[in-house]
Amino acid sequence: MQETIEKSQETLDRENAIKQILANNNNDPSRLIPILQQIQEMDKYLSRDAIEMVAVGLDIPVSHIYGVATFYAHFTLNPKGKHIIRICDGTACHVKKSMGICEKLYEKLGLSDEQRTSSDLLFTVDIVYCLGACGLAPVMVVDDVVYGQATPALAAELIDKIRAEESAA
Ligand code: FES
DSSP states (O other): OOHHHHHHHHHHHHHHHHHHHHHHHHHHHHHHHHEEEEHHHHHHSSOOHHHHHHHHTOOOOHHHHHHHHHSSSSSSSSSSSSSSEEEOOOOHHHHHHHHHHHHHHHHHHTOSSOOBBBBTTTEEEEEEEEOSSSGGOOOOOEEEESSSOOOHHHHHHHHHHHHHHHHHH
């Protein structure tokens, strides 16, 4: 019962935050992209219910918002993990075996090319193509911290460290 009440409050807070984002943008349909960016910044993805709220708030069709959200690669309709790990597979990193790091992360987090977010929503692994730091290849970025000459062992170590920090929190 307690949990139900907490969840309802959480949902309410989130809905209010979305309403606030809409109000900050004057409920102006021409501000659709910044509105979606701000919601994605908050939720880390665009959920169906957020898109429906935006459609009502801006008085535009849900299908139009999906059209915009799927057109821009920046937007994601799938939940992202709390911690984002980016593995570079550009040429310089690829030849230095960056995919070995990715395989290690997949193995450790139970992920695959089709499922890049861990079921506990703690981690998302994204593959990117050149982070502009080729001299450091292979490059891995964990929550905006750049690791050069990264290895599968370092990736595994960082996962363990983050998990330990999360369970201590
Ligand atoms: S190819 Fe990986 S940083 Fe350039």
